[in-house]
Amino acid sequence: MAKLRYAYYPGCSLSTSAREYDLSVRAVFEHLDVELIEIEQWNCCGATPAGQDELLATALAARNLAWAEERGLDVVVPCSECFKNLSKAARALREDRRLRHEVNAILEGYAVQGRLKVKHPLEAIVRDVGLERVKALVTRPLEKLRVAPYYGCLITRPRNDFDRPDNPMALDDLMAALGAHVVDYYPYKTRCCGGALLLSNQPVALNLTRGLIMKARERGANALALGCPMCDMMLDVYQPQALGADAEPLPALFFTQLVGLAMGLDPRSLGFGSRVVSPDKLLARLSAEESHVRENT
Amino acid sequence: MTNEAKRMEVVRLGRRLNGDMAEIGEIVASCIQCGTCSGSCPTAPAMDYMPRQIMHMVQQGMKEEVLSCKAIWLCATCFTCTVRCPRSIPVADVLARLRGIAVAEAYAETRGMTFNKAFLEIVRRYGRMFEPELLLRYHARQETPRLFGLAPLALTLLRKGKIAFLPERLPPAEGGDAVRRIFERVRERRQAGSQDQGTHES
Numbered sequence: 001m002a003k004l005r006y007a008y009y010p011g012c013s014l015s016t017s018a019r020e021y022d023l024s025v026r027a028v029f030e031h032l033d034v035e036l037i038e039i040e041q042w043n044c045c046g047a048t049p050a051g052q053d054e055l056l057a058t059a060l061a062a063r064n065l066a067w068a069e070e071r072g073l074d075v076v077v078p079c080s081e082c083f084k085n086l087s088k089a090a091r092a093l094r095e096d097r098r099l100r101h102e103v104n105a106i107l108e109g110y111a112v113q114g115r116l117k118v119k120h121p122l123e124a125i126v127r128d129v130g131l132e133r134v135k136a137l138v139t140r141p142l143e144k145l146r147v148a149p150y151y152g153c154l155i156t157r158p159r160n161d162f163d164r165p166d167n168p169m170a171l172d173d174l175m176a177a178l179g180a181h182v183v184d185y186y187p188y189k190t191r192c193c194g195g196a197l198l199l200s201n202q203p204v205a206l207n208l209t210r211g212l213i214m215k216a217r218e219r220g221a222n223a224l225a226l227g228c229p230m231c232d233m234m235l236d237v238y239q240p241q242a243l244g245a246d247a248e249p250l251p252a253l254f255f256t257q258l259v260g261l262a263m264g265l266d267p268r269s270l271g272f273g274s275r276v277v278s279p280d281k282l283l284a285r286l287s288a289e290e291s292h293v294r295e296n297t
Numbered sequence: 298m299t300n301e302a303k304r305m306e307v308v309r310l311g312r313r314l315n316g317d318m319a320e321i322g323e324i325v326a327s328c329i330q331c332g333t334c335s336g337s338c339p340t341a342p343a344m345d346y347m348p349r350q351i352m353h354m355v356q357q358g359m360k361e362e363v364l365s366c367k368a369i370w371l372c373a374t375c376f377t378c379t380v381r382c383p384r385s386i387p388v389a390d391v392l393a394r395l396r397g398i399a400v401a402e403a404y405a406e407t408r409g410m411t412f413n414k415a416f417l418e419i420v421r422r423y424g425r426m427f428e429p430e431l432l433l434r435y436h437a438r439q440e441t442p443r444l445f446g447l448a449p450l451a452l453t454l455l456r457k458g459k460i461a462f463l464p465e466r467l468p469p470a471e472g473g474d475a476v477r478r479i480f481e482r483v484r485e486r487r488q489a490g491s492q493d494q495g496t497h498e499s
Contacts, residue, residue: 009363011427017459041425041472049413050420051390056483060420063475074433106482107475157376158387165380192375193341199435200408204343208373229364237453274457 004128006119007068007075007160011082013046013098013229018079020271021229024256025078026123027234027269031137031260032129032235036076045085048196054092058099059106061089065118066110074117076124078256080228087118087160094251121256122227123162126170131177137287139264145283147258148185148221149175150212153192165190171255175225178262183219187295188212195230198238209234209242213250223282224252237276251279261286306352317398318360321391327384328352334378334388344368348388350379355391364399370409372396401487411438417480423465429460 014022029036050057065086066074077083093100093114104110106229111211113287118166149171156165161168167186168184173183194205211236216224226232235252243249253275258272272279328349335347344355344367354363363369369392379389400410415434418425432447454460467473 004336012465015465016428016461017400017454019458020463021434041467042470043467043476044420046420047416047426048393049416051374051393052400052484053487054394055486056417056480059479059483060476063472063479077366078370102486106312106479108478118490153373153375153377158379158389177451190377192373192377194339195372196369196373197340197409201343204340205373236490237450274459276457281350282438 003035003220004034004124005035005037005073006124007071008038008072009064009068009075009077009082009086010038010215011042011079013079013231016099018229018232018254020274021078021254022234022270023269025076025256026257027265028125028263029076029121031265032125032133032261034124034129037073039064039075042067045082047081047085047205048259049135050085053162055099055106056100057085058089060105061086062110062112064102065090065093065116066112068268069112069114069116074119076121078121078212080120080152080225080232081100081230083118083120084154084158089156090114090118091159092114097179103197104170108169111212111244117161118226119162120160122155122170123160125259127162128278131173134174134177134259138178138262140262140286142175142221142262142286143179143181143192144224144288145175145258145282146183147175147177147180148216148219148224149189149229149255150185150193150216150224150226150252151190151226152226153190156190171225171227174255175258178258180258180262182232183216183221185216185219185221188215193209193231195228195233195234197237198230199235205234206238206242206257206270209238213239213243213247216250217248221250223258223279224250225258226257239246245246249277251277251282253279317353317401319393321394321398322355322358324385324391325352325355328356328386329384331383333381333383337377339375339377340370341373342493344371348372348392350385351392351395352388355395364404367407368392369395369399370392370407393398396456406438408435408439411435419464419482421477422466424462424473425465426459427464429462430464 010022046057046060077086093112151168156163156168170180194208196203257270332349335341335349338348341347346366372392373387376389382388392393415431419430
């Protein structure tokens, strides 16, 4: 099989608050022998605020899409807000001729068609690389992990081409392929964390986040897997505020950190040290299991 | 329903909507008031009007009321309403566009509006997000700025290497100018559009 290659759009959060997402995506893709080529001089997709103006949102996304399209590459986008914006823009450019003309006029000298595919790394790993290959590369099965697969909103909504919005399974399947015990997290797996309201309506946002963590606990999870920097901001960085002092913390990790861990990559190269809710105890349990297995063999 | 039929529906309901609002009126004309959006909305309990009511208010041409309500700024853009709507109305996008009109027509500033303005201004200037400035700009416009309250969080983020001290500014020749021009041209087009609207009405 020819080597998989994608354009890579990290988005703004991946160099600051979600840097370990960037680290772990790059490390895992390299280990899977998939090439990611970062879009040169990419610009912000406009996140939620640009959504108030469809033309602006589409034009901001289209400037990034143009780079990938010129090179005949599909694009991998780890931030699910950016993923939603870029895939929505690609679809709009493809289907709406008037909007396409208008956006190309705004961009000067581009002829973006929107024909490329925009993929979340979850899709690239589960559908393009495939779970068989993932399983073959697992050297440290995550057997002690009871993981709640959290998709959040924008990986599956308003629309994607690889999984269903009501009860997606790609992340469940991937976590199972890593040897983890996957708890049934439906319907909370796609329920909103409130991230977009973190500054403007914080109590509402914290309440939604608190509910998600409590439900994951009730279902028996000892970790959450996620794939969005805003969900990460809520479920990791703001978890102490959301839970209050009494509740026991629940490590929330980027799903790519877990993939890397199961494939035996060095935890330091996956940015585990950058987590606010420390996963150290959890990681210690995973490696205790491993040394236990070693002693018995 | 064809677009023309939707347009007639808008006229029949006696809309006092124009421009972008009329377009939104057409999009929501097929709403049957089933309430699936309200029932699906995670932030509905905090809203003054439920999403279903917003759809109805737009149908009834209640522009002022819709654009000054709190609910449009409590939408977390989770798109649950959109994927569940039996009439395929993109409810979350409709709310986003209502927010855009509220900004363009200078309705009273909500915290969500302050956030959106600050966010887009930073993207326009640097081409990329710069969170420390976003926080400063946002809190500077609040009646009781809570910057000191942010200190513990800032320390945590600093310790974990999750804050940048300087914006990752796109060089002007390699994208920075292009992004600024995108903002300018979109604004020009909006202005040209509203002038057309004006001549059309007179």
